[in-house]
Amino acid sequence: MRGAFAKTLTELAAKDSRIYLLTGDLGYMALEPFAEKFPDRFINVGVAEQNMVGIATGLAEAGFIPVVYSIVTFASLRPYEFIRNGPILHQLPVRIAGVGGGVEYGHNGATHYGMEDIGVMRVQPGITVVAPADAGQTKTALEKTYDLPGPVYYRLGKDDRIVVPGLDGKFDLGKTQTIKKGKDVLLLAMGGISYETAKAAELLSKEGIEAEVVIVASVNPAPVEDLKQVLSQYRQAITVEAHYASGGLASLVSEVVAQAGINCKISRCAIEQSPDGETGGQGFLYNKFGLSAEAIATKAKSLLCGVPA
Amino acid sequence: MVSLPVPIGLHLAGPKGQNPPLLAVQSETNHVINNLQVNNLTTKSSKGSTSTGANMTGVKLRKTIIEQSRRAGVGHIGSALSVADIVSCLYGKVINAKTPRDPERDRFVLSKGHAALALYAAFAERGWITEEQLNTYCGDGSQLGVHPEHCLPGVDFATGSLGQGLSFGTGAALAAKRQKSDRRVFVLLSDAECNEGSVWEAIMFAAQHKLNNLFAILDLNGQQAFGYTKDVLNLSPMDERWKAFGWDVHVVDGHDEEAMAAIIEKNSNVGDKPHVLIAKTTFGKGVSYMESQIKWHYSPLNEAEYELAMTELERQS
Numbered sequence: 001m002r003g004a005f006a007k008t009l010t011e012l013a014a015k016d017s018r019i020y021l022l023t024g025d026l027g028y029m030a031l032e033p034f035a036e037k038f039p040d041r042f043i044n045v046g047v048a049e050q051n052m053v054g055i056a057t058g059l060a061e062a063g064f065i066p067v068v069y070s071i072v073t074f075a076s077l078r079p080y081e082f083i084r085n086g087p088i089l090h091q092l093p094v095r096i097a098g099v100g101g102g103v104e105y106g107h108n109g110a111t112h113y114g115m116e117d118i119g120v121m122r123v124q125p126g127i128t129v130v131a132p133a134d135a136g137q138t139k140t141a142l143e144k145t146y147d148l149p150g151p152v153y154y155r156l157g158k159d160d161r162i163v164v165p166g167l168d169g170k171f172d173l174g175k176t177q178t179i180k181k182g183k184d185v186l187l188l189a190m191g192g193i194s195y196e197t198a199k200a201a202e203l204l205s206k207e208g209i210e211a212e213v214v215i216v217a218s219v220n221p222a223p224v225e226d227l228k229q230v231l232s233q234y235r236q237a238i239t240v241e242a243h244y245a246s247g248g249l250a251s252l253v254s255e256v257v258a259q260a261g262i263n264c265k266i267s268r269c270a271i272e273q274s275p276d277g278e279t280g281g282q283g284f285l286y287n288k289f290g291l292s293a294e295a296i297a298t299k300a301k302s303l304l305c306g307v308p309a
Numbered sequence: 310m311v312s313l314p315v316p317i318g319l320h321l322a323g324p325k326g327q328n329p330p331l332l333a334v335q336s337e338t339n340h341v342i343n344n345l346q347v348n349n350l351t352t353k354s355s356k357g358s359t360s361t362g363a364n365m366t367g368v369k370l371r372k373t374i375i376e377q378s379r380r381a382g383v384g385h386i387g388s389a390l391s392v393a394d395i396v397s398c399l400y401g402k403v404i405n406a407k408t409p410r411d412p413e414r415d416r417f418v419l420s421k422g423h424a425a426l427a428l429y430a431a432f433a434e435r436g437w438i439t440e441e442q443l444n445t446y447c448g449d450g451s452q453l454g455v456h457p458e459h460c461l462p463g464v465d466f467a468t469g470s471l472g473q474g475l476s477f478g479t480g481a482a483l484a485a486k487r488q489k490s491d492r493r494v495f496v497l498l499s500d501a502e503c504n505e506g507s508v509w510e511a512i513m514f515a516a517q518h519k520l521n522n523l524f525a526i527l528d529l530n531g532q533q534a535f536g537y538t539k540d541v542l543n544l545s546p547m548d549e550r551w552k553a554f555g556w557d558v559h560v561v562d563g564h565d566e567e568a569m570a571a572i573i574e575k576n577s578n579v580g581d582k583p584h585v586l587i588a589k590t591t592f593g594k595g596v597s598y599m600e601s602q603i604k605w606h607y608s609p610l611n612e613a614e615y616e617l618a619m620t621e622l623e624r625q626s
């Protein structure tokens with residue numbers, strides 16, 4: 001997704017001279033195309049994320065569209081108060097691009113995981129929050145949101161190779177994307193883990209269980225109407241996210257269910273515990289946290305049998 | 310399609326029917342509204358001030374600070390008094406701004422946001438707010454709080470969280486350079502604010518990018534909310550520290566408006582470094598019993614204190 005983001009941003013920058021790209025010293029082997037094509041509009045601000053957001057705020061006030069780039073946790077948590085008091089409070093078009101949502105930085109350990117970024121961003125009404133599922137959706141999402149008047153947060157995956165089947169690069173603010181119709185259980189996914197979710201649906205299909213798979217990439221504004229509509233059709237839904245269980249997709253969906261009074265039980269596939277220091281690759285960590293396709297499928301089956309997973 | 314290099318003030322009038330941003334870059338319509346408001350306010354101003362603020366003095370601002378603090382019953386008086394001459398210098402002698410929302414105006418960031426009353430006093434002198442508006446200070450529904458909010462025309466950046474203003478200002482200075490504008494950016498910081506690490510991030514960036522249109526003005530009064538700066542985190546010698554970080558440093562009497570204005574005019578867009586005025590100030594300046602007293606960071610005035618303060622300031626007028 002980050003490759004698609006950089007490529008799309010470079011294309012947009014060729015058409016729109018307001019676009020600047022600021023990085024907190026990250027993006028090696030990803031941001032070079034932009035840096036080479038627009039050296040005057042690419043700034044490595046150094047390892048100083050708070051200042052990066054502050055500078056972006058000053059640039060945006062004067063009419064630029066600055067994109068700040070770092071790893072999810074350094075893009076969202078470290079400068080969080082700057083984001084709140086800068087682009088959000090002033091409603092300025094700063095774009096915050098966090099790369100490596102969830103546990104994508106596996107071996108790098110817990111300091112590099114992004115497990116609460118969606119939660120902390122989503123509580124701010126004044127920022128658009130987008131979590132694309134794959135590279136194709138990243139491109140569309142950026143094209144459709146880069147020139148919004150207020151700030152935008154993008155949670156990007158590192159992997160540009162995964163393709164979520166049936167998504168075909170679709171994205172609309174305030175809407176969901178249904179990639180597979182079903183009848184037995186509803187799977188709602190956010191971000192890069194949508195791929196695991198689609199795989200889980202395939203596993204279930206092989207056992208005669210038809211899961212409906214819905215992608216939630218527009219987190220803020222939340223796709224409330226789409227969610228109400230689809231949740232009303234199911235008695236069981238599972239939210240899937242590489243994020244803590246609180247604050248992210250599970251919370252969003254639960255709020256919709258509670259507020260609309262929908263009779264649908266929500267089960268969460270999410271990170272339920274603080275990291276304990278045991279590291280490994282993303283696949284290992286998905287297994288550990290119950291986020292693999294197999295774990296998602298198992299949870300769905302147990303729900304349908306009425307057995308707690 | 311190749312867009313023009315940053316058409317200031319027009320570019321964000323949202324495509325696809327989106328609302329323009331609240332601050333900064335106003336649509337044509339908002340510009341007209343703001344200008345009307347400002348003109349209207351100017352004519353209603355009972356202070357009879359000019360729009361250039363040419364008659365502004367630190368003592369005038371101090372009187373407003375004392376009057377409003379007493380009326381509203383709130384503190385942060387000593388901090389506002391400390392910077393009154395700096396703010397008067399900037400808004401009376403230095404800052405170019407046809408209107409509070411003029412895109413080509415010099416930018417100002419009151420990074421030590423808790424001194425906002427000094428800023429409102431200057432706005433009133435300049436005719437940007439009416440006395441009626443000033444009298445809403447700290448009232449319900451007012452745009453004039455203890456810390457400045459950007460909804461008030463003239464406040465370029467909302468502040469109140471220490472350590473953020475210099476980053477905003479550095480971005481604003483970089484923007485001016487990239488837009489090939491001569492506009493300048495002034496950021497007023499407190500000495501204690503330099504406890505915040507983010508200030509030094511901005512200091513390093515501004516030096517690296519040779520932002521000679523950026524002026525930091527450091528209100529060096531030696532005090533902070535809960536003690537003296539030398540006892541909390543001693544940053545002395547402040548001038549040497551900024552110099553070591555690559556800034557053009559001027560140590561100046563922070564109560565000498567002429568001296569500060571002269572340094573600024575001489576150094577605007579000059580050299581290859583950002584500029585800092587280490588402005589030596591007295592906390593609570595102008596009111597004898599407040600000077601250098603920690604108590605007056607937060608304490609409000611009683612009637613007797615108010616009378617005494619106003620008597621002293623009258624003598625200085």
